[in-house]
Each structure stands twice: as structure tokens, then as C-alpha cells.
Amino acid sequence: MRSKKMVFEIIDVIISGLINGSVYALMAVGLTLVYGVTKAFNFAYGSFYNMGGYFAWMLLIPLGMIGGYFSVFFIAIPVFFVVGYLLEKVLVSPLRKYDDWEMKVMMLTLGLSLFMDFGYQAVFGPRIKSLPGMIEGTLKLGQVVLFHQDIAIFILSVGGMLCFGWLLNNTRTGMAVQAVAQNPAGAKIVGIPKDFIFAATFAISTIMVGFSGILLCQKNFVDPMGSTNIMIKAWVITAFGGMGSISGSLYAAFILGMLEAFVGWHFGMIYVQIATLTLLLVTLTIRPRGLMGRE
Amino acid sequence: MVLILSGFYCVMGIMPLFFGNTAYIMNILIMILIWAVVASCWDVIMGFAGIFSFGQVAFYVIGAYASAILSVSLGIPPVFTIIMAGVITGVIGVLVGLPCLKLAGPYVALVTFAVHMTLIPFLRGPLGRAIGSGGSQGILTIPPINLLGFAFSSEQLVPFFYLTLFLTIICTLILALIIKSYWGTAFLALKDSENFATSLGISAFKYKLMVFGITSFITGLFGALYAHYVGMLSTKMLSMDVFTILMIMMVIGGIGKYPGVVVGAVITVTINQLLAPLGMYRPPDNGRYCSSSGSVPSGWRHRPGSKVFPFTAKNRLIR
Numbered sequence: 001m002r003s004k005k006m007v008f009e010i011i012d013v014i015i016s017g018l019i020n021g022s023v024y025a026l027m028a029v030g031l032t033l034v035y036g037v038t039k040a041f042n043f044a045y046g047s048f049y050n051m052g053g054y055f056a057w058m059l060l061i062p063l064g065m066i067g068g069y070f071s072v073f074f075i076a077i078p079v080f081f082v083v084g085y086l087l088e089k090v091l092v093s094p095l096r097k098y099d100d101w102e103m104k105v106m107m108l109t110l111g112l113s114l115f116m117d118f119g120y121q122a123v124f125g126p127r128i129k130s131l132p133g134m135i136e137g138t139l140k141l142g143q144v145v146l147f148h149q150d151i152a153i154f155i156l157s158v159g160g161m162l163c164f165g166w167l168l169n170n171t172r173t174g175m176a177v178q179a180v181a182q183n184p185a186g187a188k189i190v191g192i193p194k195d196f197i198f199a200a201t202f203a204i205s206t207i208m209v210g211f212s213g214i215l216l217c218q219k220n221f222v223d224p225m226g227s228t229n230i231m232i233k234a235w236v237i238t239a240f241g242g243m244g245s246i247s248g249s250l251y252a253a254f255i256l257g258m259l260e261a262f263v264g265w266h267f268g269m270i271y272v273q274i275a276t277l278t279l280l281l282v283t284l285t286i287r288p289r290g291l292m293g294r295e
Numbered sequence: 296m297v298l299i300l301s302g303f304y305c306v307m308g309i310m311p312l313f314f315g316n317t318a319y320i321m322n323i324l325i326m327i328l329i330w331a332v333v334a335s336c337w338d339v340i341m342g343f344a345g346i347f348s349f350g351q352v353a354f355y356v357i358g359a360y361a362s363a364i365l366s367v368s369l370g371i372p373p374v375f376t377i378i379m380a381g382v383i384t385g386v387i388g389v390l391v392g393l394p395c396l397k398l399a400g401p402y403v404a405l406v407t408f409a410v411h412m413t414l415i416p417f418l419r420g421p422l423g424r425a426i427g428s429g430g431s432q433g434i435l436t437i438p439p440i441n442l443l444g445f446a447f448s449s450e451q452l453v454p455f456f457y458l459t460l461f462l463t464i465i466c467t468l469i470l471a472l473i474i475k476s477y478w479g480t481a482f483l484a485l486k487d488s489e490n491f492a493t494s495l496g497i498s499a500f501k502y503k504l505m506v507f508g509i510t511s512f513i514t515g516l517f518g519a520l521y522a523h524y525v526g527m528l529s530t531k532m533l534s535m536d537v538f539t540i541l542m543i544m545m546v547i548g549g550i551g552k553y554p555g556v557v558v559g560a561v562i563t564v565t566i567n568q569l570l571a572p573l574g575m576y577r578p579p580d581n582g583r584y585c586s587s588s589g590s591v592p593s594g595w596r597h598r599p600g601s602k603v604f605p606f607t608a609k610n611r612l613i614r
Contacts, residue, residue: 041401100550102400103347107546114539228535232412239405270420277409284406285394 008143013265014258019150021257022157023216027230028237028249029161030208036244037181037201040092041102043109045234046227047116048206051083052076052213053222054120057129069134069214076214077207084206087112088199113227120224128221131214153215160211161250164204177201181244209234229273236280242293252291299554300471303561304464311453321452323568325524328456328463329517331560334544335470335553336510342551343479344506345486347400350391350407351514352538353414358384358515359522359532360418363434366523368427373440377519384515385508392507396500411533418530433529440523447523455524462520466513467557473509474553482506540567 031045056072059065065072091112095104135148168174179187180197188194220226233256241252256276263275283290307328314320337351362380366373391410395403418428428434439448440458447455473479481502484492493499522528540563548559 035401041404103341103550106347106401106404107542110539110542114535117535228412232409235405236409239402243401270416273416274413274420274422277413280409281394281406284398284402288397288402 009265011144013261015144015146015150017258017261018254019154019219019257020216020260021254022154022161023212024233024237024257025250025253026157026160026215027209027212027234028241028253029164029246030205030212031234032238032241032244032246032249033177033208034201034205035238036246037177038092038198039102040105040202041109042202042205043106043231044113044116045209046229046231047113047120048080048084048209049213049216049230049234050120050222050224050227051116052080052210053129053131053217054124055079055210056214056217057124057131057222060132061129072214073211076210080207080210081203084203085199087206088202092202093195093198113231117224117227124224126224128223130221131218133218149218153219157212157215160208164208173197173200232273233276236276239290240280240283242290245290245292248290248292296471296554300467300557303554303557304460304467308460311456315453318452321456323564325452325456325459327561327564328459329521329524330541330544330564331557332463332466332470332517333514334541334548334556334560335467336514337541338545338548338550338553338556339470339474339482340506340510341545342553343474343486344482344503346395346503346506347404348395348407348507349404349538350388350410351510352533352541353407353411354384354388354511354514355518355521356414356418356528356530356532357387358518359528360428360434360518361515362519363437363522363528364427366438367434367436373438373519373523374442377440377516377523380519381512381516384518385512388507388511388515389504391511392504395507396503411538415530415533418533431530433527433531434522435527437522437526437528439526440520459520459524462516466516469509469513471553478502478505 027045027049031042034040034042055076056069059072059075060068065075091108092105095101095108098104133147133149134152137148139146139148139151168177176187176192176197177200179190179192180194184194187197237252237256238249240256241248241250256279259275259279260272264272267275307324310324311321314324333351333355337348340346340348340351358380361383362373362376365371365376365379371379391407395406398406417423419431424430439446440455441447442458445454447458481492481497484495484497485499485502489499544559544563545556546559547562548555548557
């Protein structure tokens with residue numbers, strides 16, 4: 001009897017790991033894309049995640065948007081695209097002409113992240129906000145209980161990734177992005193507008209992380225100070241999977257989601273971060289280019 | 296370099312004559328001295344050795360906690376614990392440096408920042424409580440430094456100020472000597488071209504670990520000094536604003552332009568105090584400051600001929 005209960009608990013943990021892992025995958029793929037193409041180390045990634053959460057909260061609670069999450073997703077895509085595009089054009093791309101621009105971009109995004117985090121606190125207040133669920137109700141499969149909301153989150157994040165993969169492989173812009181990632185000089189010779197591709201990649205990654213913010217903030221909360229955690233998580237996944245490798249970060253996201261769920265279930269939530277970062281340190285010591293990284 | 300540094304410390308040395316009675320200003324002056332050295336260490340590791348280490352605040356906190364735990368739990372006199380804290384932090388710095396040897400730019404930043412982020416749950420959780428970090432409450436009763444029967448407590452700031460000044464001058468001299476010596480040149484060579492430097496016989500292994508060891512030793516020393524100065528510690532020191540303020544000092548002073556960072560520390564701590572009436576809007580303002588000064592090429596010591604602003608008339612003509 002005891003062992004049977006244990007089995008169901010483990011199934012629950014696996015399900016929660018899968019759901020978290022799918023959203024992390026969406027987040028990390030955006031990050032690895034922007035690193036692979038523009039080589040910019042974005043420290044404000046967690047703040048973009050919170051931007052998604054606050055955006056959904058603002059539309060749903062104070063404005064009472066008709067259509068619920070459906071309209072939120074529709075409005076979010078162009079808004080996040082414009083935000084990401086402008087941020088890249090105004091802040092990041094002027095730095096690109098200096099020799100040590102990587103360090104400058106790191107500092108700039110760090111400052112931006114701090115600015116945004118305290119900006120959220122100033123605008124929305126320091127309290128955490130909770131988003132309403134997408135769909136209510138549960139699905140019973142024998143003893144295992146699944147929330148409809150979790151299923152929706154899983155489907156949306158996997159669907160988002162598939163959609164992104166299709167865009168990357170089948171559209172002209174997507175192929176141009178791949179070309180710039182493989183060989184920037186060659187792409188320039190062929191006549192691909194490099195600056196536009198950089199800005200577009202940044203914007204697409206903003207959309208992806210904003211989306212994962214909207215999805216995951218329903219399960220957790222919108223925490224104005226939680227952005228550093230998210231940023232570290234996304235970076236750990238990308239470094240663990242190999243920077244610039246999309247399939248690597250997919251595997252890494254699911255592995256990390258599982259690890260997090262199991263460590264949180266067995267040892268307690270306080271050890272989750274220690275476990276993730278230990279995994280990162282061990283991986284980088286043994287295999288510096290990550291799981292699937294090319295060198 | 297010598298002129299700026301000696302001028303700075305001479306001016307700092309006579310400051311207590313004017314402000315010795317005002318505890319508020321003395322506190323700012325002491326913090327300027329401490330931050331100046333911590334930021335200089337970061338400048339040496341980032342600007343000279345070219346290692347993107349983001350673990351400076353972590354080393355500072357490790358030093359502070361090590362000294363506090365040793366003096367509170369084991370009852371060792373603070374004079375010894377400060378040096379022990381420096382050694383412990385130096386060893387941890389070398390250990391952190393080991394995985395960083397094989398890694399390139401952003402990965403190093405990630406690993407060192409990961410150390411920073413691991414410290415928070417470690418010190419707050421049961422593991423930290425087991426070694427005496429006091430959990431999320433922190434350590435509240437850290438004894439002041441006691442030297443030959445004289446206690447440098449935070450009630451009498453002038454003696455503590457001169458103690459800090461003395462240590463600061465020693466550590467600044469050490470850092471300046473390192474930068475001017477063969478070692479500093481080796482750091483620069485490794486930063487500019489690692490392959491060429493190793494082909495000339497400069498061991499990347501030795502010098503990278505050395506720079507980690509030395510800077511974290513000095514940082515830990517000053518973290519410990521800070522712990523015994525304020526008398527209490529919590530994990531709040533690991534929050535992002537401390538990190539950003541330290542980074543602003545470096546950006547304002549110019550990365551890799553050594554005495555600049557000292558001036559950066561003075562400017563930043565003063566501005567941060569002047570911004571206090573802004574209340575909760577101060578941290579975002581610091582963030583804005585950090586982002587905006589990121590676009591100035593080399594801090595306040597830029598050469599007049601260099602391109603400071605991205606859009607000059609000449610640029611526009613060529614386009």
C-alpha cells in the first residue's frame with residue numbers, strides 16, 4: 001500500500017517536472033537562439049519573463065480584457081516583438097562597434113534588469129501578484145489527477161516551440177537567422193541584413209520568454225524580485241545544454257525540470273537552487289562546452 | 296597613478312579633522328575606503344586579467360561570514376579571524392578559479408555568478424545554520440576588533456577610520472605593485488592574447504589561479520573588516536543592488552584603468568548617499584546609471600580623441 005502511494009507521488013513529481021521542463025525549454029531556446037546568433041549575453045532575461053507576467057496581470061485584472069487569455073496571447077506577440085526590437089536597436093546595437101562589447105552588453109543588461117525590477121516595484125507595488133488560471137477543472141486518469149491548466153500549459157509551450165522550429169526552418173527570415181548564426185561574414189556577403197536579423201532575434205527571444213512568463217506565472221506567482229532566479233535558471237539550462245545548441249537546451253530543460261521536481265520533493269525547495277548550480281559547476285568542469293555544444 | 300592614489304589617501308587622511316564628530320560622514324568615508332579596495336580587486340581580475348568574474352560580492356560576503364562565524368562560534372579574537380577569513384576566501388577563490396580555467400568569457404561570468412546565487416540559499420538554509428550563519432536572520436552580535444586592549448568599535452569611528460585607512464593603503468600598495476610588476480604584465484598579456492602569451496612561456500594556469508587567489512584574499516579581508524565594523528550580517532548583502540553599485544564604481548572609473556576605480560568608488564558612494572531622498576526610486580536610478588555609463592567607452596579617464604558618443608558628426612557623414 002505504502003509503495004503504491006509512493007508510485008503515485010513519483011508520477012505526480014514526474015508530471016510537474018515535465019510541465020516545468022516544457023516551459024523552461026521555451027525560455028531556454030529563446031536565450032540560446034539570441035546567444036547563438038548575436039553572441040550577446042542577456043542578463044535582463046528574467047525581467048522580460050516578469051514583463052510577461054505583469055502584462056497578463058495588467059490586461060486581465062485591472063483592465064478586465066474580454067476574451068481572457070486568448071486575447072492576452074494575441075496582444076502579447078506584437079507588443080513583445082516591438083519591445084524587444086526597440087531595446088536591441090536603442091541599447092544593444094550601438095555598443096557593438098567597441099572591441100569589448102560583450103562585457104559592455106553584460107553590464108548594460110544587468111543595469112537594465114535592475115532598472116526593470118525596481119520599476120515593477122515602483123509601478124505595481126512590492127507584493128506578489130497571482131494570475132487567474134487559464135482553464136479550470138481536473139482530469140482523472142485512475143489515481144492520477146491532472147489539472148486542465150497544466151495540460152494547457154504543456155500544450156502551449158510545446159506548440160510554441162514547434163511553431164518556432166517551423167519558422168526557423170521554413171521561412172526566409174528563419175533561414176537568414178540560421179545563416180547569420182553559422183557564419184556572420186558569409187551572411188553579410190550574401191546580402192542578409194545583419195542588423196535587422198540581430199534585432200529580430202532579440203525580439204523573438206523576448207516573445208518566447210514573455211510567453212513562458214505568462215504560462216508559468218499562473219502556476220507560480222509574479223514576483224518583482226524573482227527575476228534573478230529565472231535568469232540564472234535560463235542561463236544554467238543554456239550552458240548545461242551547450243550555448244547556441246537548440247536541441248541541447250531542449251534536453252537540458254527537461255533534465256533540469258525533472259531534477260528540480262525530484263530535489264524539491266525529496267529534500268525541500270531550498271535545495272533546488274543548490275542542486276541546479278552544482279550540476280552546472282560539475283558539467284562545466286567535466287565538459288566545458290555543455291551537453292551538446294559544438295566547438 | 297602614484298599621484299592620484301597618494302593624493303586620494305592624503306585627502307582621506309585629513310578628512311577626520313573636519314568631519315570627526317559627524318558619524319554619518321565618517322561612516323560614508325569608511326565605506327568609501329572599503330569599497331575602493333574591493334572594487335580595485337575586481338578591476339584587477341576583470342580589467343587586467345580579463346576574467347569575467349562576477350563573484351566579487353560573493354567573495355566579500357564569504358569573508359565577512361567566515362570571520363563572523365569564527366569569532367562568534369569559536370570565540371577567536373577578531374584580529375586573527377580577519378586574517379583567517381582572508382585565507383579561507385583566498386582558498387575558495389582558487390577553488391572557484393579552477394573550473395574557470397578551461398572556460399571562455401560568458402561561461403566564467405556564469406560560473407562565478409552561480410557561486411554568488413548558491414550562497415543565498417546555502418546561508419539561509421539548514422546547511423548554513425549548521426555552520427552558524429544564523430539562517431535568514433543573519434548574525435547579529437559580531438564582536439568589534441580588539442587590538443592590545445583597545446576596541447575599535449563602531450561607536451568611536453575615528454580610530455576605526457585610521458585602522459581601515461592603514462589596511463587600505465597596504466592593500467592598495469600590494470595591488471599597485473602587482474599591476475606594475477611582471478605579474479601585472481603577464482595578466483595583461485594573457486588578457487590580450489592567451490595563445491601568444493602561453494607561447495612566450497607565461498603559464499595561464501599559474502597566473503589565472505594567482506589572480507583569483509590574491510584578489511579574493513584581499514576581498515575576504517575587507518569583507519571581514521566590514522563585518523566587525525557593522526557588527527551584524529545578513530544575506531541582504533548578496534542582493535543585486537550591492538552588486539550593481541560595485542559594478543557602477545568600476546564602470547565609472549573605467550575598467551582596466553587602475554586608479555580610476557578608486558575615484559569611481561568615491562563618486563558612486565557619494566552619489567548613492569545624495570540620492571537617498573529618492574527613497575525607493577534610488578535602485579532603478581542606479582540601474583539606469585549603470586546602463587548609461589556602459590555606453591561610454593572607458594569611464595571618466597577617456598582620452599579626448601576617443602569616440603565617447605556613438606553618434607558624432609563625422610560618423611554621420613561617412614554613412
